[in-house]
Structures are given as C-alpha cells and as structure tokens.
Amino acid sequence: MDLVEFNRFKVVLESVRRLLHRGATPNLRNILSKLHPADVAQLFKFLSPAETYQLFDVLDDHEQAAQVLKEALPEHRMIILERIDKERLSQILNALPSDDATDILEDLPEDLRAEIIARLGIRQSASVEEHLSYPEGSAGRVMVTHFLALPEDMTIADAIEEVRRAKKSEVFYVYVVDDEKRLKGVLSLRQLVMANPSSRLGEIMVTDVVKVPPTADQEDVAKIVARYNLIAVPVVDSEEKLIGIVTVDDVIDIMREEATEDLLKLAGTAEEDITTSSSLKSVRLRFPWLMITWVGGILSSVVVAAFSPTIERFVYVAAFMPIIAGMAGNVGSQSVAVVIRGLATGRIDTSQLWKILFKEVRSGILLGIAYGILLAAFAWVRFGSPLLGASVGISVCAAMTLSASWGTLLPLAASKLGADPAFISGPFMATTTDVAAMAIYLGVATALLNI
Amino acid sequence: MDLVEFNRFKVVLESVRRLLHRGATPNLRNILSKLHPADVAQLFKFLSPAETYQLFDVLDDHEQAAQVLKEALPEHRMIILERIDKERLSQILNALPSDDATDILEDLPEDLRAEIIARLGIRQSASVEEHLSYPEGSAGRVMVTHFLALPEDMTIADAIEEVRRAKKSEVFYVYVVDDEKRLKGVLSLRQLVMANPSSRLGEIMVTDVVKVPPTADQEDVAKIVARYNLIAVPVVDSEEKLIGIVTVDDVIDIMREEATEDLLKLAGTAEEDITTSSSLKSVRLRFPWLMITWVGGILSSVVVAAFSPTIERFVYVAAFMPIIAGMAGNVGSQSVAVVIRGLATGRIDTSQLWKILFKEVRSGILLGIAYGILLAAFAWVRFGSPLLGASVGISVCAAMTLSASWGTLLPLAASKLGADPAFISGPFMATTTDVAAMAIYLGVATALLNI
Known part of the structure; x- marks a missing residue:
C-alpha cells in the first residue's frame, strides 16, 4: 500500500x-x-x-x-x-x-x-x-546479532549453500572471519554469485572493511553508512571480533531520530512532545527550557529598569525595544541553525572554527549595517530625532553582529569540547541575545540622547 | 577509513x-x-x-x-x-x-x-x-535507470546468469516484468539463490510490490522506504511500466537534505548558507527572512508608541516588554517544532488537527498560568504594584496560550492545504507573536493600571 x-x-x-x-x-x-x-x-x-x-x-x-x-x-x-x-x-x-x-x-x-x-x-x-x-x-545497542560469518577457507559453493540455509530473511553481505571470529573481509551476495564456485572466500573477499566499535555513537555510525553508501556496517570489539552488524534500515531510523532531536532541542523541547497527547507531559518537557527564557527575561527587566530615566524622558525609545531584540535574536538563530546542521551533515568541521566565525561576523556586520540604516531612517522620520535614529541604527548593527558571532561560537565550541552542539538551545540563545541587545540599545540611546 | x-x-x-x-x-x-x-x-x-x-x-x-x-x-x-x-x-x-x-x-x-x-x-x-x-x-529525478528487469518465464538459473552479467555494481533485487515492461513482481537476490534453479521467476516472485510514480515527492519516497524497510523502491509510470528504482543510499541523502532544509527554513535561511563561505551570499539568503522580522518590529514599535502615555506614567511597564515577548515566542517555537517534525516523521497527521490543537492550547494555558504566577509575583515584589503584577501575569498567560495555538495551527493548516509546513518560518512566527504579545500586554496594563 x-x-x-x-x-x-x-x-x-x-x-x-x-x-x-x-x-x-x-x-x-x-x-x-x-x-x-x-x-x-x-x-x-x-x-x-x-x-x-x-x-x-x-x-x-x-x-x-x-x-x-x-x-x-x-x-x-x-x-x-x-x-x-x-x-x-x-x-x-x-x-x-x-x-x-x-x-x-x-x-x-x-x-x-x-x-x-x-x-x-x-x-x-x-x-x-x-x-x-x-x-x-551506541552501535552495540542497535546492532543486529544475526549475520552470516563464514571461514576464509570455505568454497564459494559451500558459502552459497550457507546463504540458502541462513534464517535471516535478508542477507546482503557475507562476512569472512578467522577461527577466533576476527573479521577478515566481506563479500556482497552478488560478488558471491559471480565468483567461481570452487574458489575460496579468502581469495575473493574485500579486505578493506569499513567497521565500527560497539561503543561508537549511533550518529557517527549513521554518518559512516551514509558516507560510504553501505547496506550494513560490521561492529567489531577491541580484539577485532565480529559481534554484530548495523543495517541501513536502522540507520534511517537513527538519522530521522537525530534530526528530530536536533530541531526539538533547538526549540527547547524533546521528542516525546510529539508523541504524547498529554498536555501535562508536554508541560513537564517544556517548562525547564522556558525557565531559561524566564530568567533571561527577568535579567532584561533589570537592565531595562536601570535605564528607566532615559525611557521616562524619551518615551519613544521603548518603541524600538522589540525590534532590536527581534533582529538580534533571529540573526542569531540563523547562525545556530547553519552551524548545527553543518556539523550534523559533516559539511562543516570544528577545525574550521575561525573561518566559519569570520564568515558569520562579516554576515552579521553586513546585515546589521543594512538593517541599521533602514531602522535609523524610519526612527528619524517617524519621531523627528536624528539622535534616536543614530541610537537604533548603531544598536541594531552592534546587536546583530554580536548575535551572529555568539550563535556561531557557542555550538562550534560545544562540538569542539565533545558536547552535543544542539545543547545550545534556542531559548538560551534567544534570551542571552535579548539581554545583550537591551543593554546595548538602552546604553547607546542614553549616551546619545542625553548629549 | x-x-x-x-x-x-x-x-x-x-x-x-x-x-x-x-x-x-x-x-x-x-x-x-x-x-x-x-x-x-x-x-x-x-x-x-x-x-x-x-x-x-x-x-x-x-x-x-x-x-x-x-x-x-x-x-x-x-x-x-x-x-x-x-x-x-x-x-x-x-x-x-x-x-x-x-x-x-x-x-x-x-x-x-x-x-x-x-x-x-x-x-x-x-x-x-x-x-x-x-x-x-521528484522520484523521476533521483531514480537510477540501471536495474535488472527480467521476464516472468525466465528460469532461476538463467536469472542468476543475468545477475552475473549485470554491470550494476550492487544488485539487491531482481524485478520481474512482462513483454510491455510492466512491473509484475520482485525477488531479492537471496530469494533467487534459495530457489530451485529450474523454477521460473513468475512462480516465486513477490507480487505485492511497493512502488511509486515518477512524479512522487522525494520526501514521500523516503518515507515509504523507511516505513517498509526497503533497499530500493521501483518507479513505475502511469502504465505500470518500470522506468527506474530509487535506492536506499539516495534515500539517506534525501532524508538528510530534507531535515536540514526544515531546520534552516525554520531559522529563516537556506541550505546553501551552510556550504557558502561568502558572507555576501549568506546575506542574500538571510536578508529577506529578516525583513519579516523588521516589518513585524516596525508594527511592534507602532503598537508600543500607541501606548506611550501608559509607559510615560508607569515607566516600569517597559521593563516587562522583553520577557513577555520572549515567553510567547519560545512557547510558539516549541509548538511549531513539534508539529513540523511530527508531520515529517509521520507521527502526527493533519486529520488529527483538532486533537493536536487542543493539546497545544491546554499546554499553552498550563505553562501560561505557571509562568504568569511566577512573573506576577516577581513584578509585584520588585515594583510594589499588585496591579502591575496582575497585568504581567494575565498577559503572559494570554500571550503564551495564543502563541502555542498559533504555532500549531499554522503548520498544520499549511500541510492540510498541501503546502510545506516548514514554510511557517521562525521569523514569521517570532514576529507575529511579538506584535500580539505587545498589544496584549500594553492593552492589559493600560486598562488595569489606569483604574
């Protein structure tokens, strides 16, 4: 169907x-x-x-x-x-x-x-x-322990007989092992069918086998399967003994799960939130992440309150608080998303940290200048104050540059330190950029408007 | 390696x-x-x-x-x-x-x-x-046109001979077709090896074949391959003629590409942003999405400016603008992420629209009440105004409920209308919830504080 x-x-x-x-x-x-x-x-x-x-x-x-x-x-x-x-x-x-x-x-x-x-x-x-x-x-958790492992000196004819007898419903590869069960080589079913029935497995097997240890992270196993276009990857222990295989259908599930996890972590929730129909469970999953936003928001309120004399005197200053926080937050999310998916798909690499960071800083500055000019023009025309225009223009530019750098540095640094880059949650990014953007904006506005 | x-x-x-x-x-x-x-x-x-x-x-x-x-x-x-x-x-x-x-x-x-x-x-x-x-x-774009299609009356022995001769480096299935190239059945290589060499393909083939048309969306093809744990899925035209197969290694690439696209669209950028090292290109990709934020921010500034008498009189009201926008925005992102990945993985279905919406509304209300109480208490203690406490408490609760519903409804509705649910970008969500949150908060505060 x-x-x-x-x-x-x-x-x-x-x-x-x-x-x-x-x-x-x-x-x-x-x-x-x-x-x-x-x-x-x-x-x-x-x-x-x-x-x-x-x-x-x-x-x-x-x-x-x-x-x-x-x-x-x-x-x-x-x-x-x-x-x-x-x-x-x-x-x-x-x-x-x-x-x-x-x-x-x-x-x-x-x-x-x-x-x-x-x-x-x-x-x-x-x-x-x-x-x-x-x-x-880990690979040990997801591996299949039913596989076809045959000795090197077996003939192709006997190996085909073994394939016939195998209980495993789908066999794609035959693994060749020595007496100690150590992995020596691999043969696809087609290579087996093609070979001379009287040759021995050891003569025609492929010896350069891509393999993983049982402790390998399932995400790395999925990357290897994707990179070498495999149907299955063998799992060998520290003595090179074949203990299982990870098959491509499990790899598909792993990749889907990891992509889901990344996106949900970034939004500040977890996979169970999709499957549960209980709002209480959903609340339990989301509450802690929103606490980050709450604490950040409280910090923002302290920052804003500290500048209340400015806001009281120039009330129109308050009107631009949401847009400056919003622009900084969104450019930061763009950087985070680019880095996290780049790392997940192997397209970017932590060894390129500086190169990527400089690109993001440059993009942040360019976007900041463009939107800074737009916003400055709007603020000047709308409220007739060139100094307000200058304040919002400078602040948007500074806050966007900072956010883009921050959103790049955090996940890259996490990954370099061996942590999951997706731990840099959206709520955390959003809230830190919010506080910074408010401090920059109100600081600049206070300095300029009180001249 | x-x-x-x-x-x-x-x-x-x-x-x-x-x-x-x-x-x-x-x-x-x-x-x-x-x-x-x-x-x-x-x-x-x-x-x-x-x-x-x-x-x-x-x-x-x-x-x-x-x-x-x-x-x-x-x-x-x-x-x-x-x-x-x-x-x-x-x-x-x-x-x-x-x-x-x-x-x-x-x-x-x-x-x-x-x-x-x-x-x-x-x-x-x-x-x-x-x-x-x-x-x-589409499936037609990604399909492989080299495959093994053999007639129904061919013997197993001859079919094995054909597998030997096939140029395709990895054959996993043999497809059985009639004189008009119409797909009749399929056999795995192992089934072929296991069968009696003198039987005919038509006698032992599996006739209930999962197949797709060339116009099928590659994402749907990937879902089918994942769902039925296939190594390849045949592509047949409107006359049931076999024109190609989509293989699992391409499916892996498709799934990865789609997951990347979803996350980047949600953040307001595109896949090329990962691979480009040009900040100008990156700016071109991000600029339009940020324009949504910019326009929304301008709307917010109009809303806030409309309430400037309230802010001038009760300046501490401005201090809670960032936290209310932030809480609403993040709970909305959580809902969007849950719906988008739920749809992508097939775990939720647009036919369940009302059920999912009600769950999200309930979660939004519960989270809103919890954070509303917390924020009300903080505002009351911090500024000694129970009316300010009530204003922020009510506003957080209302804005969070609204955002959670909005973040669920939009992608579900898009999907129901046949559009890509990920077109509901983060910038669009963030900015609409920002404007709504400001209007609710300043409206409620004006009403309550001016009593």
Missing part, C-alpha cells in the same frame, strides 16, 4: 473499525494478514487505546504480532505493553531479532523488564542482556 | 598537501588510488580552491574521478566544474549512472549544461534528458 493511496488506507481503516466493534475476529484476521506490519501499526494512530489493544490481540501469529509491535510508535507500543499478558509478550519477543526485542524492552519499567527477560529463550535473553550492556545510542 | 580515525585522515591530508606542493603526481596517484572516493572528496574541505582542482586533476581514472565528483560537496563540485575541460567532464559523466550525472549537471548554468549533454554518449544523454524532464525533488 502506498502512502499516496491514503484513500485506500481509509477504506481499510473503516472496515477494521466496523469489524472491531462487531467483534468479528476471523474477518479482522483475514484483513490484517494481507497488510504489511507497518500498515497495521499505522492503523493504531486512528484508534482509541482500547481499540488499539483489541486489534493487537487479534494477531494470533507471533511472527506478525512481533513485526507490528516493532513498527508501532512508542506511544502505541506502551498501550499494548501495559495490557499484554507476560507469557504472550515473551513469545512475541522470542520471534524478533534481539536488537528489536531490546528496543521494545527498553520502554518497560526495570522490574517488569527483568521479569520478561527471564521468560525469554536462553539465547534470546543472553542476546538482549548483551545489547543492554552497551550504552543507549 | 573510519570517521573515528580522524588522526589517520590528518596524516593522509598532510602527505597530500606536501605532494601537491611538490607536484609529485605519481606519488599522489598512488595515495589516492588507495582511498575511498568519499574520503578523497573529504580532503577538499581542507584545501584551497586551487589545490582542490589540482588534486582532482591528478585522478586520471575516469571511473574514480566520477565517483569523487559524485561524493564532493556542492561547493567543491562547483570549483571543479568551473575549471574542468569540457571534453574530460563528458567522459567522466559517461562513467556515472545517469541520475548522478544529472545531479552534477543540475548545478551548471543552462547553456553550459546543454553543451555538455550534447557531448555525452547517446544513451547517457537520453537518460539525463529524461531525468531532467521530471521536476526537481
């Missing part, structure tokens, strides 16, 4: 709703068996929590239920996990690759998680435990 | 620089032949324009030069395209899949582009022309 064919999807949704209300389980099963698990998971978006669980409960095939649970959004998964029988959950999780099972278990409270892990098959529970031993967001 | 191993990269970079300066072409060729094209393209980031071209010129293998050009960032590509001999460029472009050749040609001025296309091989120039006939950002 195409995304484009939303109307067909709606027809399915309506049938599912009707059958759910009638409790027509066999008919439902019939419909669901024809849908891709990702499409079943889409249905949840339009159902109530009770209906969501009811629909999931209809799936009697553990394999299908597992895939649906994997594809479901976190909030729908939670609805199902809260209601599901533990025995059934263990069976479902046994049907999933261990990385996906881990991903689902991560959402559960610690004690419930331990209980479910204990009920899993021995191999599966060991695998899940191994995944959980790596930090969240 | 790992991204992690930046130090090794630096050593290579230093050698390349030294050899470039000495003009030691054979040694350079030796080093470059051992590097992945993506890594050669990385070197450009640290070289001057003259050195960049000099290094590219060293690559005498057209195949390698083509891959390097493909992997190079737009700004480095431009440096090379401006200097390269047209004959050589045609040869290089002949060595690329037509989608990549098109991608490179897109950057050239129209007349130069036409000249180069005329010099390409007949098949390649026809393919490039076909790509260019689809709109920018």
